[in-house]
Amino acid sequence: MYPRLVNPTKTFGANLRRLRQLRGFSQEKLAELSDLHRTYVGAVERGERNIALVNICNLASALKCDTAELLQGLDFSRTGKLHGRTGR
Amino acid sequence: MYPRLVNPTKTFGANLRRLRQLRGFSQEKLAELSDLHRTYVGAVERGERNIALVNICNLASALKCDTAELLQGLDFSRTGKLHGRTGR
Numbered sequence: 001m002y003p004r005l006v007n008p009t010k011t012f013g014a015n016l017r018r019l020r021q022l023r024g025f026s027q028e029k030l031a032e033l034s035d036l037h038r039t040y041v042g043a044v045e046r047g048e049r050n051i052a053l054v055n056i057c058n059l060a061s062a063l064k065c066d067t068a069e070l071l072q073g074l075d076f077s078r079t080g081k082l083h084g085r086t087g088r
Numbered sequence: 089m090y091p092r093l094v095n096p097t098k099t100f101g102a103n104l105r106r107l108r109q110l111r112g113f114s115q116e117k118l119a120e121l122s123d124l125h126r127t128y129v130g131a132v133e134r135g136e137r138n139i140a141l142v143n144i145c146n147l148a149s150a151l152k153c154d155t156a157e158l159l160q161g162l163d164f165s166r167t168g169k170l171h172g173r174t175g176r
Contacts, residue, residue, distance in 0.1 A: 008145045052140040057096045057162050066163040068156035074145050075154040 010047035011073045017045045019063050019070065033062035098135035099161045105133045107151050107158065121150035 020030050027045070031038040035058060043049045044059075051059075060067045108118050115133070119126040123146060131137045132147075139147075148155045 008141050012141055050140045050142050052138045053096055053100055053144070053162075054138050056141070056159075060163070066156075067159040068154075068163065071144075071155040071159065074141075075148070075156065 007047065008074050009044075009050055012051065012070060013045045013047035015070050015072050016041075016059060019065055020045075023063055025063075030059070030062055034058040095135065096162050097132075097138055100139065100158060101133045101135040103158050103160050104129075104147065107153055108133075111151055113151075118147070118150055122146040 020027070023030075025033070027041045028038050030036075031041045034041075034055070036055060040049065044051050056067055056070060060070055063070075108115070111118075113121070115129045116126050118124075119129045122129075122143070124143060128137065132139050132143075144155055144158060148158055151158075
């Protein structure tokens with residue numbers, strides 16, 4: 001098994017919050033645009049939910065961003081060096 | 089609500105299969121490296137599962153690829169034009 005990011009949900013949540021704020025959206029607005037519940041969006045931003053692919057795509061559509069932007073920092077680079085948060 | 093990809097799981101599955109084959113891995117090998125079950129990997133490749141973030145990261149680690157490569161074709165471009173498979 002290869003080394004893993006300890007906290008991908010936290011990294012994803014931080015990306016989501018940053019991109020949402022960049023668009024000037026409230027959590028309510030983003031929830032409405034992505035057809036998700038506001039409390040769910042909040043939980044994802046706090047890294048409390050292991051969000052699935054379809055909802056990742058829905059959020060990217062609502063934010064008009066690439067899914068890659070939401071997953072920034074979750075990459076295993078070609079050199080084998082792990083990026084993103086690796087501490088507990 | 090913004091337009092959505094109809095079949096993100098199919099697109100993801102096709103990417104996964106392509107990258108796995110590029111590495112010369114069998115489904116069994118990839119399953120072992122990513123600590124997932126072989127039948128689960130097969131179902132994801134067929135687009136039958138809405139895979140969640142942590143498992144996406146585990147697969148990217150096992151394949152030593154960027155998560156963005158697994159999500160290729162699932163992007164909503166900055167011009168608002170939808171990429172990827174949009175048909176049923």
